[in-house]
Amino acid sequence: MREVLRVLLMTTANGKDPHSLLQEGFRDFQEEEGIDIEYDIVSWTRAYQTIIKGFKEGESPDVIQLGSTWIRPLANMNYIAPLAESVSFAPPLAGWLNGYCYYQGKQIAVPWIADPIVMSVWRKTMNDLKISPEEIKDWEGFTRAIETIAEMRKYDQSIPKPMTILIRKGMETVHCLSAWFFAAGHLFPDLEDIPDHFLNNPGFLKIIDYLYSLVKKSGLTIDDVDKHPHSLVESFRYENAFVFNVGGCYGIIDNIIKEGEESRYMILPVPSPRNHIGAYSGAAVLAISSGTKFPVTASKFIKRMTEDKFLSSWAEFTGAIPAVESAFWERRKENADINQLYEMVAGSSSYPVHACWASVEEILSKSISNILWELFSKDSYRNIRKKLLELIEDTDERIIRLLKYSWGS
Numbered sequence: 001m002r003e004v005l006r007v008l009l010m011t012t013a014n015g016k017d018p019h020s021l022l023q024e025g026f027r028d029f030q031e032e033e034g035i036d037i038e039y040d041i042v043s044w045t046r047a048y049q050t051i052i053k054g055f056k057e058g059e060s061p062d063v064i065q066l067g068s069t070w071i072r073p074l075a076n077m078n079y080i081a082p083l084a085e086s087v088s089f090a091p092p093l094a095g096w097l098n099g100y101c102y103y104q105g106k107q108i109a110v111p112w113i114a115d116p117i118v119m120s121v122w123r124k125t126m127n128d129l130k131i132s133p134e135e136i137k138d139w140e141g142f143t144r145a146i147e148t149i150a151e152m153r154k155y156d157q158s159i160p161k162p163m164t165i166l167i168r169k170g171m172e173t174v175h176c177l178s179a180w181f182f183a184a185g186h187l188f189p190d191l192e193d194i195p196d197h198f199l200n201n202p203g204f205l206k207i208i209d210y211l212y213s214l215v216k217k218s219g220l221t222i223d224d225v226d227k228h229p230h231s232l233v234e235s236f237r238y239e240n241a242f243v244f245n246v247g248g249c250y251g252i253i254d255n256i257i258k259e260g261e262e263s264r265y266m267i268l269p270v271p272s273p274r275n276h277i278g279a280y281s282g283a284a285v286l287a288i289s290s291g292t293k294f295p296v297t298a299s300k301f302i303k304r305m306t307e308d309k310f311l312s313s314w315a316e317f318t319g320a321i322p323a324v325e326s327a328f329w330e331r332r333k334e335n336a337d338i339n340q341l342y343e344m345v346a347g348s349s350s351y352p353v354h355a356c357w358a359s360v361e362e363i364l365s366k367s368i369s370n371i372l373w374e375l376f377s378k379d380s381y382r383n384i385r386k387k388l389l390e391l392i393e394d395t396d397e398r399i400i401r402l403l404k405y406s407w408g409s
Contacts, residue, residue, distance in 0.1 A: 004036045005294055005301060006061040008051070010044050010284065012318035013250045017041070021317050025310050026301070033297050048358065055079045055291070062292040063301055066109065068100045068283040068350065069357045075103040076355040081290040082106035084299035090306060090324040093346045097283055097323065099353050109285040110302050111323040112311075114345045116281035117179035119268040120236075120245045120252050125160060126266060129243070133268055139210060142271040143217065149243055150219045162218040163244040164232050165211065165225050167376075169369040171361055172229045176246050177368055178280045180207050182349050183270040185277035191354040191403060198399045199367075199392045206273075208388060212375045222376040246270060249341075253319040256337045257328070267337040269344060281348035283323050321345065356406040360399055367395040 012018055022039050030037055040061065042050050048070060054060040055077075066074065074080045083089070083106075092098060092111035101109040126133075129149065136142045149162040166173040178188075186203040189195035225232065230250070235241035237251050249267075256263040269276045286305055288298040304310055312327040314320060321341060322328050332339035351357060371391050377384050 002034060002036050003294070004038050005033075005063065005297060007037060007039050007063045007301070008047075008054075008061040009039060009041055009065045010047050011041055012320070013248070014254065014319045016318060018314075018318065021313065025313065026304065029301065029304055033300070035294070035297060037301070051079075055289075058291070060289040060291050062289055062294055062298045064287050064289060065112070066285050066287055068097065068109075068285055069361065071100050071109045071285060071287065072103065072353055072355050073358045074287070075108050078290050080108055080287040081292070081295065082108050083110065083288065083302070084296045086296065087299040087303050089303060092283070092323050093325065093329075093342070094281055094283070094323070094348045094350075096348070096350050097285075100283075100350075101285060109287040110306055111283060112286050112306055113284040114281050114321045114323040114348075115175075115248060115283060116279060116321065116341065116344050116348060117175050117247060117270065118249060118279075118341070118344060119270050120247075120249075120265050121243060121268060122160075122240050122264060123262065123266050124264075125240060125243055129159070133266065136271060137269065137276055139271055139273050143214065146214055146218050150217060153219070160240050160243045161220065161224060162242070163214065163220070164236060164242045164246060165215065165220065165372065165375075166229050166232065166247065167222075167225050167369055167372040168228060169366055170229065171365055172248070173372065174361070174364045174368045175248075175280060175282060177207070177211075177372065178351070179246065179270045180211065182278040182280045183272040183276065185272065187278075187349055188352055191352045191357075191360075194400060194403045196400075198396045200389075200396050204392070208371065208375070209385075211372075212381065212384070215375045220376075222373075225376075249319070249321060251319065253315075253321060256335070257316070257331065263337060265337070267340045269340070279344040279348040281345050281350060283350075285323075354403075354406075356402055359402055359406075363395060363398050363402070367391060367398075 019039055026037055051064060089110045097111045101107055101111060131145050136145050146162045149159065153159050166176050181204060184203060184207060189198060233247055233250055236245040252265050255265060269279065286302045288295060292298050306324060308326050311322050315322055315328045329342050332342045371388055374384055374388055
């Protein structure tokens with residue numbers, strides 16, 4: 001009986017079962033290495049705890065898919081090991097990923113899939129409403145578009161609601177708010193030294209003020225947005241229920257890359273105060289367990305996962321966006337939407353690198369949701385802003401307290 005290489009991956013963006021693709025794609029690899037491969041697919045919501053539990057119980061897989069912000073905490077706990085030095089890997093499109101994928105001078109993770117936050121819109125809706133992408137790149141132009149749509153809806157309810165905004169507790173909500181923050185040219189503070197504040201800064205407060213104005217001008221109610229993020233995306237994708245959707249690319253990429261057809265959607269940058277400045281992206285990476293018996297084989301497997309031949313088929317099957325150069329991106333010369341995605345991923349930023357970031361995420365996940373819920377309050381904005389400042393200050397206190405007692409980065 002041959003040895004078994006165990007691989008843990010997350011559910012795909014479009015929900016397709018990838019087992020058959022993986023088995024076929026690595027049939028020759030199994031024969032070359034004289035090893036069988038077993039794949040376990042878990043949901044993103046259960047993944048981190050599943051990984052931690054596996055290590056504690058001595059049942060960790062050999063190859064693990066991780067969210068980029070999980071790399072440093074797991075490296076600090078010695079749960080993941082450096083990749084084999086005899087194997088080389090493609091560099092990431094986004095420069096920030098280099099800082100994530102190296103620890104103590106050694107590569108401990110390999111970029112695989114990018115997860116940018118974008119603004120998407122139905123092409124037909126843009127044409128019907130006579131809105132041009134250039135008009136809505138900045139806050140002033142985007143505000144005018146929201147006001148115009150809201151005014152038109154007073155006389156024609158068949159026109160989609162102006163925009164989506166996520167408010168439910170979860171990191172997806174944090175990612176979307178961060179996309180507005182990064183688009184405006186801001187970043188969260190470096191956590192190597194304990195900062196005086198995290199959210200409580202003029203840039204973040206301006207974002208909150210702007211989003212409040214959009215909520216009021218758009219006519220959105222809490223009932224419009226008090227839904228699971230996937231439900232809002234499906235309302236946008238299948239029902240054209242909203243004009244502008246700020247979120248991930250779930251289900252949108254499949255349509256954009258169809259050959260010989262003009263895509264249903266347009267990909268646009270998240271509006272910024274002036275000229276477009278920044279973008280947010282997360283990423284999925286691949287790493288090997290510190291407990292693996294096959295460090296070189298595991299590293300070779302990761303290399304194959306991130307090489308163009310398999311990565312292109314994975315992107316086509318799952319609707320994923322490669323985090324490295326691939327045939328997917330070669331289409332950008334002929335496809336304006338893929339080119340837009342490329343520029344956003346390549347020029348993106350992400351969260352600070354820190355061993356305790358997983359715990360910071362837990363704080364932000366709840367706090368950002370509470371902050372955004374307040375934007376739908378019917379109280380005066382003076383009172384709302386007072387409550388917002390209290391929530392922001394409380395968030396910062398908890399994050400700084402955590403950092404003071406953290407065990408390093």
